[in-house]
Amino acid sequence: MELSALAGNRRLKAQLSQQEGGRGLSHAYIIAGPAGSGRHTLGGLLAQAMVCTAPEHQRPCGRCPQCRKAQGGIHPDISWVAGAGEGKPISVDQVRALRSDAYIRPNEGERKVYILEGADRMNASAQNAMLKLLEEGPAYAAFLLLAENAGGVLETVRSRCETLTLDPVAPDECLSWLQARFPQASREELADAANRCQGLLGRAVEQLAGGGEQAQALKDKADKLSRLLMQGQELELLEFSLTLDKLTREETQRLLDLTSAALGDQILQASDRARALRAAQGVKEMRQAAGLNVGPAALFPWLTALLFSREK
Known part of the structure; x- marks a missing residue:
């Protein structure tokens, strides 16, 4: 898989590349890590790979029409699902609506992908509704559950998913990545951001971008x-x-x-x-x-x- 947009996490990248070239990507993943660790980056890349039309090992290619739509946030078969209000978790009613939508076949590709924010904050009713979808949903539907703490997801739900835990990025990799992203910043600013972010690039980006x-x-x-x-x-x-x-x-x-x-x-x-x-x-x-x-x-x-x- 082409996962270079995600910094660090070499073993996780190798695992996903091996899966894609073998049995194929799973229908359900829990993507776990603290804020700034790259949950959204990885979720977006996996969703993009699932709709990409390039040959295996080259997905997501970033060039095909499906990838470009995914990058622009307008792909009809990729849905980002968050709570109905700021800071609120996804509700059981939202999961039920998602379940109804999942049984409508994809618009353009072979798969429909749902990316769920804050899966570890969903209450038991919402998670149990999600469990039914993971167990009985259509084969073309894929679910990416973003969580800060995978332990906050019910064991029954975790057992139906593969957990991908993001690791902090090494300081030297942080610095190299930030240099490419913020060429206008001074060496001192970049080094300070790399040292203070504790391996979580999202924090460094926030510090440098303001x-x-x-x-x-x-x-x-x-x-x-x-x-x-x-x-x-x-x-x-x-x-x-x-x-x-x-x-x-x-x-x-x-x-x-x-x-x-x-x-x-x-x-x-x-x-x-x-x-x-x-x-x-x-x-x-x-x-x-x-x-x-x-x-x-x-x-x-x-x-x-x-x-x-x-x-x-």
């Missing part, structure tokens, strides 16, 4: 949170945490990612190294909890309690 006022506001919050975790009093940290309860799930996860990166930069210079390490471990635990859909109203006071209880 994300507007909202992204800057989130970064400012992360900088303040990291300072309070390193030096603040318990009441200060608790009061600040209460201002974060309106963040969405995605914003909460991004805030914790930014805070983790900021703490990593400060630990070696910290006057209280033990506290800095406790803070870093606490943020790591909170990030895992955020992936399981724990809301910020509970998350940040919990972080405060963890930090100061361990101090005592």
Whole structure:
């Protein structure tokens, strides 16, 4: 397969190329990895390969009409499915509608491909409806379930899918990829982004491309949170945490990612190294909890309690 658009992940690429040249691609994959790891890139490439008309081992070719439509987001046989509102998971009603659509034969190609956002956040009813489709759906239908945490997908659903887990990209590969993507950036800017992204290129792209006022506001919050975790009093940290309860799930996860990166930069210079390490471990635990859909109203006071209880 032609998967060069996905950085790193050599073993995963080799696995998929071997599958395509042998028994063919599966009808269902869970594509797992944290934000910025390349879930959407890989999902798009697999969907494109499934409708591509090029010979095997050359898919997706990126040149045939099917590939060009897929790249432009207008292919009639590729559907991206997300929750009905910002931050909301896919509902059981959406899965039922998807099931009805799946039994309508493809418009142009041999396959219909459905890419589902946040599969690990779907409730049990929606996942069970999805299970029926995975078990009984038509042979031409393929399903790509994007998930931050594959463990959040029901075992019964996981057993009907192949799980593709994305790995962080090595710093040297990050740097090479970013140099090609951002030729106008300085060597120092590229190196800083490659080092801070923790192998997740999406984060590096966000840093170099900028994300507007909202992204800057989130970064400012992360900088303040990291300072309070390193030096603040318990009441200060608790009061600040209460201002974060309106963040969405995605914003909460991004805030914790930014805070983790900021703490990593400060630990070696910290006057209280033990506290800095406790803070870093606490943020790591909170990030895992955020992936399981724990809301910020509970998350940040919990972080405060963890930090100061361990101090005592």
